Amino acid sequence: MGKVRKGQKCSVNGCENTSSHSVSYVEARVLEEKGLKLSPLRNRVYLCDEHYKLFKKLRKKIEKYEKWRIRG
Numbered sequence: 001m002g003k004v005r006k007g008q009k010c011s012v013n014g015c016e017n018t019s020s021h022s023v024s025y026v027e028a029r030v031l032e033e034k035g036l037k038l039s040p041l042r043n044r045v046y047l048c049d050e051h052y053k054l055f056k057k058l059r060k061k062i063e064k065y066e067k068w069r070i071r072g
């Protein structure tokens with residue numbers, strides 16, 4: 001995860017906001033599972049505040065499952 005320089009648009013299709021964060025495409029796929037379409041740039045996905053918040057929320061849920069999956 002990292003900060004993004006200004007002007008990079010959010011990678012969620014249809015979102016016109018400027019992104020404030022970038023995450024790896026693999027991680028951002030939790031958003032695709034929610035029905036959002038992403039346009040990754042070299043395996044990075046750029047997210048605006050709104051979508052980054054959503055991403056964090058989904059990510060928290062997924063982490064629980066992943067821990068369980070790795071052990072199992």
Ligand SMILES: [Zn+2]
Pocket residue numbers: 010011012015016017047048049050051
């Ligand atoms: Zn967005």
